[in-house]
Amino acid sequence: xxxxxxxxxxxxxxxxxxxxxxxxxxxxxxxxxLPVENSRVTLLNLGVVATTDKAGNFEIRSxxxxxxxxxxxxxxxxxxxxxxxxxRSTGKSQFQLQPVSRQLNEVVVTAQKTQTNLQNxxxxxxxxxxxxxxxxxxxxxDNLSAITPNMYAGHxxxxxxxxxxxxxVTTSYDPAVAxxxxxxxxxxxxxxxxxxxxxxxxxxxxxxxxxxFGRNATGGVINITTTESDNKSGGYIDLSYxxxxxQRYVASIKTAILxxxxxxxxxxxxxKQDGFYKNNFTNSSYDDQTTVxxxxxLKYNVNNRLxxxxxxxxQQQNNEGAFPLSDDASGAFSQPFVLDQNAxxxxxxxxxxxxxxxxxxxxxxxxxxxxxxxxxxxxYTKPIxxxxxxxxxxxxxxxxxxxxxxxxxxxxxxxFASPATDSDFSWQIGAYGFxxxxxxxxxxxxxxxxxxxxxxxTNFTSINTNLGKxxxxxxxxxxxxxxxxxxxxTAGMRYDYEHQKQNVKGEFVPDGxxxxxxxxxxxxxxxxxxLSPKLALSFKATTKNFLYLSYSRGFRAGGISQLSAEPxxxxxxxxxxxxSNNFELGSKNTFLNxxxxxxxxxxxxxxxxxxxxxxxxxxxxxxxxxxxxxxxxGAELELSAVLLKGLRLDYNFGYTSAKYKNLILxxxxxxxxxxxxxxxxxxxxxxxxxxQYQFGxxxxxxxxxxxxxxxxGKQYFDLKNTISQSSYNxxxxxxxxxxxxxxxxxxxxxxxxxxxxxxxxxxxxxxLGNPKTYGLSLISKF
Numbered sequence: 001x002x003x004x005x006x007x008x009x010x011x012x013x014x015x016x017x018x019x020x021x022x023x024x025x026x027x028x029x030x031x032x033x034l035p036v037e038n039s040r041v042t043l044l045n046l047g048v049v050a051t052t053d054k055a056g057n058f059e060i061r062s063x064x065x066x067x068x069x070x071x072x073x074x075x076x077x078x079x080x081x082x083x084x085x086x087x088r089s090t091g092k093s094q095f096q097l098q099p100v101s102r103q104l105n106e107v108v109v110t111a112q113k114t115q116t117n118l119q120n121x122x123x124x125x126x127x128x129x130x131x132x133x134x135x136x137x138x139x140x141x142d143n144l145s146a147i148t149p150n151m152y153a154g155h156x157x158x159x160x161x162x163x164x165x166x167x168x169v170t171t172s173y174d175p176a177v178a179x180x181x182x183x184x185x186x187x188x189x190x191x192x193x194x195x196x197x198x199x200x201x202x203x204x205x206x207x208x209x210x211x212x213f214g215r216n217a218t219g220g221v222i223n224i225t226t227t228e229s230d231n232k233s234g235g236y237i238d239l240s241y242x243x244x245x246x247q248r249y250v251a252s253i254k255t256a257i258l259x260x261x262x263x264x265x266x267x268x269x270x271x272k273q274d275g276f277y278k279n280n281f282t283n284s285s286y287d288d289q290t291t292v293x294x295x296x297x298l299k300y301n302v303n304n305r306l307x308x309x310x311x312x313x314x315q316q317q318n319n320e321g322a323f324p325l326s327d328d329a330s331g332a333f334s335q336p337f338v339l340d341q342n343a344x345x346x347x348x349x350x351x352x353x354x355x356x357x358x359x360x361x362x363x364x365x366x367x368x369x370x371x372x373x374x375x376x377x378x379x380y381t382k383p384i385x386x387x388x389x390x391x392x393x394x395x396x397x398x399x400x401x402x403x404x405x406x407x408x409x410x411x412x413x414x415x416f417a418s419p420a421t422d423s424d425f426s427w428q429i430g431a432y433g434f435x436x437x438x439x440x441x442x443x444x445x446x447x448x449x450x451x452x453x454x455x456x457x458t459n460f461t462s463i464n465t466n467l468g469k470x471x472x473x474x475x476x477x478x479x480x481x482x483x484x485x486x487x488x489x490t491a492g493m494r495y496d497y498e499h500q501k502q503n504v505k506g507e508f509v510p511d512g513x514x515x516x517x518x519x520x521x522x523x524x525x526x527x528x529x530x531l532s533p534k535l536a537l538s539f540k541a542t543t544k545n546f547l548y549l550s551y552s553r554g555f556r557a558g559g560i561s562q563l564s565a566e567p568x569x570x571x572x573x574x575x576x577x578x579x580s581n582n583f584e585l586g587s588k589n590t591f592l593n594x595x596x597x598x599x600x601x602x603x604x605x606x607x608x609x610x611x612x613x614x615x616x617x618x619x620x621x622x623x624x625x626x627x628x629x630x631x632x633x634g635a636e637l638e639l640s641a642v643l644l645k646g647l648r649l650d651y652n653f654g655y656t657s658a659k660y661k662n663l664i665l666x667x668x669x670x671x672x673x674x675x676x677x678x679x680x681x682x683x684x685x686x687x688x689x690x691x692q693y694q695f696g697x698x699x700x701x702x703x704x705x706x707x708x709x710x711x712x713g714k715q716y717f718d719l720k721n722t723i724s725q726s727s728y729n730x731x732x733x734x735x736x737x738x739x740x741x742x743x744x745x746x747x748x749x750x751x752x753x754x755x756x757x758x759x760x761x762x763x764x765x766x767x768l769g770n771p772k773t774y775g776l777s778l779i780s781k782f
Contacts, residue, residue: 022061022062022063022064023062023063023064023065023086023087023088023090024059024060024061024062024063025059025060025061025063025086025090025093026057026058026059026060026091026092026093027041027057027058027059027092027093027094027095028052028055028056028057028058028092028093028094028095029041029052029056029058029072029074029094029095029097030056030094030095030096030097031077031096031097031098031099032096035052035054035055035056035057036052036056036074036077036097037052037053037054037055037056038051038052038074038075038232039051039052039056039058039072039073039074039077039097040072040073040074040232041058041060041070041071041072042070042071042072042073043060043063043068043069043070043420044068044069044070044071044081044108044114044115044116044420045069045114045115045366045417045420046068046361046366046420047307047359047361048060048063048304049230049231051231051232052074061304062304063086064363064419064421065086065087065088065421066085066086066419066420066421066422066423067083067084067085067086067421067422068083068084068086068420068421068422069081069082069083069115069116069117069420069422070082070083070084070095071106071108071115072095072097073105074097076099076100076101077097077098077099077100078097078098078099078100078102078103078104078105078106078594079105079106079107079108080095080096080097080106081106081107081108081117082095083422098594101642101645101646101694102595102642102645103593103594103595103642104590104594104595104596104597104640104641104642105129106118106119106594107119107127107129109121109125109127109203110203110223110225111123111125111203111205111209111223112212112428112478113212113213113415113417113428113478114417114426114428118588119544119546119588119589119590119597119599120538120540120546120588122488122490122536122537122538122548122550122586123205123206123207123209123536123548123550123552123584123586124205124206124207124584124586124599124601124603124636125203125204125205125206126147126148126149126203126204126206126638126652127201127202127203127204128144128147128201128202129200129201130199130200130201130227133196133199133202134779135692135704135706135734136690136708136732137732137734137747137749138196138199138202139195139196139248139271140159140161140195140196141153141161141163141179141196141222142154142155142159142161142758144202144204144222145686145710145712146652146654146683146686146687146688146710146711146712147652147688147710148204148206148652148654148688149206149636149637149638149652149653149654149686150165150166150167150206150634150636150654150655150656150686151163151164151165151204151206151220151654151686152164152169152681152682152683152686152712152715154681154758154759154767154769155758155759155767156323156325156759156761156767157287157319157322157323157324157325157759157767158319158322158323158347158349159195159317160189161189162175162681162759163175163176163177163179163219163222164176164177164219164681164682165177165204165206165207165219165220166206166207166219166220166582166603166605166632166634166656166658167219167605167630167632167634167656167657167658167679167682168218168219168220168554168580168605168607168632169219169679169680169681169682170556170611170613171613171615171622171680171681172611172613172622172624173188173189173622174188174216174556174557174559175188175189175216176216176218176219176556176578177216177217177218177219177220177221177222178209178213178214178215178216178217178220178221178222179221179222179224180213180221180222180223180224181193181224181225181226181313181353182224182225182226182228182311182355183355183357183370184353184355184370184372184374184411185213185214185215185216185411186374187374187409187411187434187436188216188407188409193293193313193315193351193353195269195271195291195293195315195317196224197250197267197269197293197295198226198227198250198252198267198269198295199224199225199226199227200225200226200227200228201224201225202222202223202224202225203221203222203223203224203225204220204221204222204223205220205221205222205223206219206220206601206603206636207219207220207550207552207554207582207584207603207605208220208532208552208553208554208580208581208582208605209221209552209554210494210496210530210532210552210553210554210555211476211478211492211493211494211532211533211534211552211553212428212476212478212492212494214432214474214476214494214496214532215472215474215496215498215555215556215557216556216557217554218554218555218556218578218579218580218607219554219580226267226295226297227252227254227265227267228254228265228297228299228309229254229255229256229263229264229265229297229298229299230254230256230263230265231256231259231260231263232254232256233253233254233255233256234253234254234255234781234782235251235252235253235254235781235782236250236251236252236779236780236781236782237249237250237251237252237778237779237780238250238251238777238778238779239777239778239779240775240776240777240778241775241776242747242773242774242775242776243772243773243774243775244273244274244275244276244773245272245273245274246272246273246274246773246775247270247271247272247273248269248270248271248272249269249270250267250268250269251267251268252265252266252267252268253265253266253267254266260301261300261301262298262299262300262301263297263298263299263300263301264296264297264298264299265296265297266294266295266296266297267294267295267296268292268293268294268295269291269292269293269294270291270292270293271289271290271291271292271293272289272290272291273288273289274288275287275288275289275320275321275324276324276337276768276770276771277321277324277337277338277339278337278338278339279321279339279340279341279344280338280339280340280390281339281340281341281342281344281390282344285320286320286321286324286339286341287319287320287321287322287324288319288320288321289317289318289319289320290317290318291315291316291317291318292315292316293313293314293315293316294312294313294314294315295311295312295313296311296312296313297309297310297311298310298311304361305360305361305362306358306359306360306361307358307359308356308357308358309355309356309357309358309359310354310355310356310357311353311354311355311357312352312353312354313351313352313353313354314350314351314352314353315349315350315351316348316349316350316351317347317348317349317350318346318347318348318349319346319347319349320346321344321345321346321347322345322347322380322384323384323767324337324339324767325339325388325761325765325766325767326338326339326388326765326766326767326768327388327389327764327765328764328765328766329723329725329757329760329764329766331766332757332766332767332768333755336755336768336771337768337771339388340389340390341385341388341389341390342385342389342390342391342392343382343383343384343385343386343392343395344382344385345380345381345382345383345384345385346380346381346382347378347379347380347381347384348378348379348380348381349376349377349378350376350377350378351374351375351376352374352375352376353372353373353374353375354372354373354374355370355371355372355373356370356371356372357369357370357371361419361420362419363419364419365416365417365418365419366416366417366418366419366420367414367415367416367417368413368414368415368417369412369413369414369415370411370412370413371410371411371412372410372411372412373408373409373410373411374408374409374411375406375407375408375409376406376407377402377405377406377407378398378405379398379399379405380396380397380398380399381399382399383395383396383397383445384396386444386617386618387453387618388765391447391449391452392447392448392449392450393446393447393449393450393452393453394444394445394446394447394450394453394618395444395445395447396442396443396444396445396618397442397443397444397445397461398440398441398442398443400441400443403439404439404440404441404465405439405440405441405442406439407436407437407438407439408436408437409434409435409436409437410434410435410436411432411433411434412432412433412434413430413431413432413433414430414431414432415428415429415430416428416429416430424481424482425479425480425481425482426479426480427477427478427479427480428476428477428478428479429475429476429477429478430475430476430477431473431474431475431476432472432473432474432475432476433471433472433473433474434470434471434472435470435471436468436469436470436471437468437469438466438467438468438469438470439466439467439468440465440466440467440468440562441463441464441465441466442463442464442621443461443462443463443464443509444461444462444463444464444618445460445461446458446459446460446461446462446618447459453618459510459511460508460509460510460511460513461508461509461511462506462507462508462518463506463507463508463509463515464504464505464506464507464562464563464564464621465503465504465505465506465507465563466502466503466504466562466563466571466621467502467503467504468500468501468502468503468560468562469500469501470498470499470500470501471498471499472496472497472498472499472557473496473497474494474495474496474497475494475495476492476493476494476495476532477492477493477494478490478491478492478534479491479492485540486539486540486541487537487538487539487540488537488538488539488540489535489536489537489538490534490535490536490537490538490550491533491534491535491536492532492533492534492535493531493532493533493534494530494531494532494533495529495530495531495532496528496529496530496532496555497527497528497529498527498528498529498557498558499525499526499527500525500526500527500528500558500559500560501523501524501525501560502523502524502525502560502562502571502572503521503522503523504519504521504522504523504562504563504571504572505517505519505520505521505522505563506518506519506563519563522571522572523572524560524572524573524574526558526559526560526574528557528558528576528577530555530577530579531553532552532553532554532555533551533552533553534550534551534552534553535550535551535552536548536549536550536551536552537549537550544589544590544591545587545588545589545590546587546588546589547586547587547588548584548585548586548587548588549584549585549586550582550583550584550586551581551582551583551584552581552582552584553579553580553581553582554579554580554582555577555578555579555580556577556578556611557577558574558575558576558577558578558611559574559575559624560572560573560574560575561573561574561575561623561624561625562621562622562623563621564616564621564623569614569616569623573625575611575624575625575626576609576626577609578607578608578609578610578611578626579607579608579609580605580606580607581605581606581607581608582603582604582605583603583604583605584601584602584603584604585601585602585603586599586600586601586602587599587600587601588600595641595642596639596640596641596642597638597639597640597641598637598638598639599636599637599638599639600635600636600637600638601635601636602634602635602636603632603633603634603635603636604631604632604633605631605632605633606629606630606631606632607628607629607630607631607632608629609626609629610626610627610628610629610630610660610663611624611625611626612624612625612626612627612628612663612665612719614762615761615762615763617763627663627664627665628660628661628662628663628664629660629661629662629663630658630659630660630661630679631658631659631661632656632657632658632659632679632682633656633657633658634654634655634656634657634658635654635655636652636653636654636655637651637652637653637654638651638652639651639652646693646694646695647691647692647693648691648692648693649689649690649691650688650689650690650691651687651688651689651690652686652687652688653685653686653687653688654685654686654687655684655685656682656683656684656685657684658678658679658682659676659677659678659679660674660675660676660677660678660679660719661675662675663675663677663719665719665720667720674719674720674721677716677719677720677721678715678716678721679716680715680716680717680718680719681715681717682715682716683712683713683714683715683727684713684714684715684727685711685712685713685727686710686711686712686713687709687710687711688708688709688710688711689708689709690706690707690708690709691706691707692704692705692706692707692734693705693706697737700739700740701737701738701739702737702738702739703735703736703737703738704734704735704736704738705734705735706733706734706735706736707731707732707733708731708732708733709729709730709731710729710730710731710732711727711728711729711730712727712728712729712730712756713727714726714727717757717759717760717761717762717766718760718761718762719762720762723760723762723764723766725756725757725760728754728756729752729754730749730750730752730754731750731751731752732747732748732749732750732751733747733748733751734746734747734748735747736777741780741781741782742778742779742780742781743777743778743779743780744776744777744778744779745776745777745778745779746774746775746776747774747775747776747777748772748773748774749770749772749773749774750769750770750771750772750773751772751774752772753771753772754769755768755769755771756768756769757769758770
């Protein structure tokens with residue numbers, strides 16, 4: 001697929017040489033009568049950025065006449081999004097900005113893979129910009145829980161986060177909520193980067209998004225954008241230290257190597273933390289962690305129409321005790337953060353992502369192409385404890401060399417879109433493809449005390465090898481037609497085809513003995529296809545009030561079951577894709593001269609062919625079957641307000657009732673229908689209240705005080721609804737002193753030290769959420 005990609009790049013290079021009729025656009029950015037220097041002026045969907053001079057003036061050259069969407073942002077000012085007609089007779093335009101202490105930002109999102117105003121986008125989206133992420137100390141994706149309505153995220157200690165939105169969730173390695181980083185689909189939990197550094201923005205799209213985002217966007221999308229290069233040089237250093245010897249050091253720089261031509265940005269992050277858990281067996285902390293991460297962007301602007309980009313990301317995480325789990329929920333609370341395990345190991349987790357992209361802006365269309373590769377290699381240096389006890393019962397081995405447990409995925413997308421100028425008809429069409437290699441080899445060792453587990457034998461290893469290969473192709477179209485100045489209709493369709501092949505092999509190895517084959521090398525193939533339609537009607541009652549009614553469908557890819565030690569779960573059995581159908585009514589409103597924003601949504605979702613994953617012990621292999629139908633309904637509220645100068649309030653509320661219409665599970669050898677059981681990892685309610693007040697101590701110093709309250713309702717962690725966590729509250733706080741581009745902040749998370757289960761397996765093992773943490777951060781921008 002690389003050859004067609006680069007052939008197309010050369011073609012669009014040639015197209016870019018064609019001369020086009022153009023005009024120049026001049027403007028001035030002011031606050032009252034005062035010019036605003038260093039304002040960033042962006043023509044949306046065109047990739048054109050200008051910066052104002054000392055007089056607040058800017059100029060953008062060589063534009064095709066038409067109506068454009070313009071975003072203007074500046075430090076300490078609320079961003080502005082406005083439509084403007086640019087033609088031959090357009091004079092110098094003036095734009096007024098207001099201080100962010102008096103007005104809310106107007107937000108641009110990419111929920112439809114084009115840049116649009118949040119308040120005119122017919123889907124439920126929550127947005128956190130770089131300042132929001134800093135103020136709320138969003139260091140990991142699980143920190144996003146409850147900040148956006150009806151979202152929950154948790155992990156079992158290895159930071160591979162299970163994300164749930166509106167009751168759509170899974171504990172398998174193919175997620176139900178897709179995560180995109182810089183336009184690249186993080187293909188599965190194996191290639192997923194959960195640690196967040198140097199971010200520009202995070203968007204959380206709620207409801208199925210498969211029409212544009214494809215596979216595994218059944219519940220929604222987490223769309224993460226890191227800081228990219230531009231023509232203005234700058235950067236920052238963020239140094240943080242906290243209890244548990246927590247250290248987080250982030251450095252970022254961006255510069256123009258060749259002004260307006262060759263642009264570079266680079267960032268690095270170092271994370272280190274002593275474990276929250278103590279292992280009584282070794283009388284030491286259990287889950288000490290160290291992470292090193294890098295992110296590099298290089299952009300080359302051939303001219304004002306054609307640009308190329310290269311991005312590399314890498315991360316290495318060393319975890320001195322992955323999966324810090326108590327035997328059951330009661331043990332987690334009676335002896336919090338205490339373990340007693342004899343098998344000690346280090347998990348080494350290495351991830352590499354790379355992408356090459358090109359954008360070409362033609363007067364009649366915009367072409368975007370992106371080629372990406374992602375890879376993850378994760379292994380345990382020694383066997384990891386599989387029984388969570390001080391006895392030599394079961395350990396799990398996966399260190400069989402780099403030929404195994406090294407997952408790779410190659411993706412390619414081509415997308416044509418209507419030009420950036422506004423018209424009655426806008427469109428997108430495209431194609432997507434992927435190749436995935438997933439070789440897994442894992443051994444389960446039964447030790448000297450294996451008879452305590454019921455094993456008739458001791459001191460042997462059962463080895464299962466599962467070699468998975470898959471590829472897929474998709475085409476999609478997304479159209480919006482303006483029926484009138486107030487009414488729009490949007491329609492979309494996507495067709496996906498996937499082919500998978502799985503090879504399995506079973507082996508038995510007595511300690512010190514020869515290998516015996518228990519299952520010869522056997523393979524199976526399966527193919528799946530899916531249609532993902534979308535339809536939306538949107539009505540702009542006024543410039544400040546927007547209504548929409550939508551239907552969308554999402555799908556989660558099917559697959560083939562792996563080989564495990566459980567004879568009742570045969571391998572090489574295909575399971576079908578899972579489908580979600582979402583009906584949504586939403587209202588987006590801005591009041592009081594942009595001081596108040598209120599967005600509301602009601603939804604009803606039906607999931608069919610629900611994929612139910614079962615963790616097979618002691619192998620720790622997930623087997624998936626289509627055994628359920630689920631109905632989910634609920635409501636969401638998002639409110640942001642500037643109450644007084646410098647005083648801001650954010651409140652979000654979500655309600656979800658997600659219950660199974662049918663759910664067939666095995667119970668003591670019989671199939672039982674657990675109809676009306678609640679979905680897992682789905683709190684009944686989520687609430688978030690954030691308040692912050694910034695005021696000046698003097699002309700040089702400002703003080704910001706922020707408090708946050710999170711409330712997460714009761715939820716279950718197993719489908720039989722026997723393992724649960726009652727509703728709980730978390731309080732966070734931040735106090736920062738600012739002087740120019742420097743900031744010193746004191747922060748605390750879970751300051752009341754609430755004990756709660758954040759993740760539990762269906763067999764009972766539970767992981768507690770983080771205890772009280774606090775520390776200092778020193779931030780310097782330049």
